Amino acid sequence: MTEKKEKILESALELFANQGYTSTATSKIAREAGVSEGLIFRHFGNKAGLLRAIMEEGNRRLRELIAPVLAETDPAAVVQKTIEMPFGVPESEYDFWRLQFKLKWDEEYYNPDNIKPLTEKLVWAFTALNFEDPEMEAQLLVQYNDTIGVDMIRGVIRDRPAFKSFLLKKYEL
Amino acid sequence: MTEKKEKILESALELFANQGYTSTATSKIAREAGVSEGLIFRHFGNKAGLLRAIMEEGNRRLRELIAPVLAETDPAAVVQKTIEMPFGVPESEYDFWRLQFKLKWDEEYYNPDNIKPLTEKLVWAFTALNFEDPEMEAQLLVQYNDTIGVDMIRGVIRDRPAFKSFLLKKYEL
DNA sequence: GTCTATAGGCCGATAGAC
DNA sequence: GTCTATCGGCCTATAGAC
Known part of the structure; x- marks a missing residue:
């Protein structure tokens, strides 16, 4: 992965997240990344290919986020780590997850x-x-985590530590 | 509200919900609705005005959904009705809510x-x-409902009645 | 007064040639 | 790394049908 290629991904990510995919022009991405527009097509074929690359990165990061939970052998810790998962995402990655x-x-x-x-x-x-x-508990928690993720990104949840302990307590952890 | 105007709203809703706002051309909406493209602009000014009209309808329906809960005077019934809310949405409206x-x-x-x-x-x-x-419980439940709404639209929840009772039981209702 | 058909201007985006 | 061909989408305008 060259430096310029990475810069393109980075700029595209930011612009797609904030302005939407269709309303972001490749020319704007190139300008933001400080590269020629042609380079985008050399690396990613077309605009959709660029988006695809970002999605693949997303799946990779999701697997990374989940991995520690899967590795856990203590049941209570599995639930706890799942709940704590969204709270551990750094704000610098919000653009990424919003997209x-x-x-x-x-x-x-x-x-x-x-x-x-x-x-x-x-x-x-x-x-x-x-x-x-167990099936329904699992389903509810997984989907619920999704919602929490959404709300964190949106800044809806004000007191995060308090909300986290509130949740853990609900599961008696 | 004329018949054609309503047909435009209907088609726009379906297309916006399934293909997204920006990637839906006004020409496509017109074709789908069986009207001339110009009529869209006559009625709604521009494409954004069309979306605005749909959104206003959305807020109206949301208020309608919430109203019975607000009118409730028994605390337990308030919680119960909130939980039951998303389960009462007919499938014919899923396009609408997905949007x-x-x-x-x-x-x-x-x-x-x-x-x-x-x-x-x-x-x-x-x-x-x-x-x-109470504050966090309220926040949690509102978020649950969001989660469930999403799941229903996505068809993730298989056994709805069972899932509903599962939730009600969680709140000892 | 609602709507259609058509024609076209304008703009910006993709893509690729050079 | 610039330049441009080409295309599609938004929107206007007009003349006229129902």
């Missing part, structure tokens, strides 16, 4: 398989913890 | 004030029910 969430609403880019391993791990954990309905 | 969720990501169209009355009502209810932290 990912946005793209989830475009059918062609939505891939539900990405979080399947997490759901399965949670089912296992809730079963081990003797919850009455 | 609303999608547009939440465009700052200019997102208006958080819409659900504020609901949150406040829930704070009141949870206080009356002696929950330890």
